[in-house]
Amino acid sequence: MTRRDWANRLHLPTLGAVLVILVVWSLLSWRYGAYVLPAPLAVLRGFGDILQSGEIWKHTGASLYRIAVGFGGAVGIAVLMGLAAFVSRTARGVVHDFLAVLNSTSVFVWIVISI
The missing domain is CATH 1.20.5 (Single alpha-helices involved in coiled-coils or other helix-helix interfaces)
Incomplete structure (x- = not known):
């Protein structure tokens, strides 16, 4: 070599x-x-x-629990919004406007909000 x-x-x-x-x-x-x-x-x-x-496992478990709760809540809200948009024309307009606001928000703003 x-x-x-x-x-x-x-x-x-x-x-x-x-x-x-x-x-x-x-x-x-x-x-x-x-x-x-x-x-x-x-x-x-x-x-x-x-x-x-063994203290690290307690803290890791607490962090993973918070991540799972946050992700599960976000998925639940997204599914409910999707179903509402599918069923109702009014809800579709509201969801569309809500998503337009979310999509126009900068990534850096989301980073600051998440902290």
């Missing part, structure tokens, strides 16, 4: 970028202190601690 093949196989540019990010992160952590920006090793230790304690 040539040197270029090994570089492609190891994804050296990606590894180099990760290394640069870790070095910059460490330097910024050293400069601003752990209160503002914890060091990468401290973050890794903290992640190991919450994995060991």
